[in-house]
Amino acid sequence: MGALSCLVELTKAPDTLPPNTYVKHPNLSTYEIFQEHNVLNLGPKGLLEEAxxxxIISQHPHPNIIHYxxxxxxxGRITGLVLDRHSNTLNDHLKNKVGSVDKEPFMQALISAIDHLHSLGWAHNDLNPGNILVDKEGMPVLIDFGSAREMGAKLGTSRGTKGWIEGEMKDYHMSDKRHDLFxxxxxxxxxDAPMFSD
Incomplete structure (x- = not known):
């Protein structure tokens, strides 16, 4: 693995991918929205921001943060991010009755991951059951760093998930650890009483 200076020193994944990895590609579901508003450049920009x-986060690994x-x-363009593969999000794990989670150890591990991120000066800004995977031991693995920014930085096109943020989406524009704590x-x-999204 080497760094690509033309891509702001991003790590190039090996050509032969390690076992149990997943390639996260750009979100094509937003293509029509971006096209309608003449901002197609925002799709690749979002993947670059997440990369x-x-x-930065991978330089300070944590067992409950996805391995990059x-x-x-x-x-010369990023086509995907190579991450460890886990079977289910927390939402799907409980919705599909794959298993249960032991709430207190699960929450302690999740809080540990968020505290670690905050200690680096970053906030996730989009914490919800769809952005938490469940590993084989039933513990959380935090994913989807598309909204993650240094605290105080302006959020990009990705900025939280409705229903999981405090206040209105229109007011959600700066990275803040309070978003994660909420x-x-x-x-x-x-x-205690999961309600599931589709």
């Missing part, structure tokens, strides 16, 4: 966040292997690159409390309550 930058993963580069680098970027897939084609013709979501932690909401997840703790949600685990």
């Amino acid at each position: 930058r966040a993963m580069e 292997h680098g970027c897939r690159v084609r013709r 979501a932690i409390d909401k997840i703790r309550l949600w685990l």
Whole structure:
């Protein structure tokens, strides 16, 4: 694995991917929205922003934060992020009755991951059951760093998930650890009586 200076020193993933990895590609579901508003450049920009966040966070690993292997690159452009593979999000794990979670150890591990992120000066800004995977031991693995920014930085196009933020989406524009703390409390309550999104 080497760094690509043309891509702001992002790590290039190995050509032969390690076992149990997943390639996260750009979110094509937003393509029509971006096209309608003449901002198609925001799609690749979002993946680049997430890659930058993963580069910094991966320099300080934590067992409950997804392991990042680098970027897939084609013709000088990022085509995907290579991450460890886990079977289910917390939402799907409970919705599909794959298993249960032991709430207190699960929450302690999740809080440990968020505290670690905050100690680096970053906030996740989109904490919800769809952005938490469940590993084989039933513990959380924090994913989706598309909204992650240094605290105080302006959020990009990705900025939280409706229903999991405090206040209105229109007021949600700066990275702040309070976003994560609010979501932690909401997840703790949600685990007592989960309601599922599709």
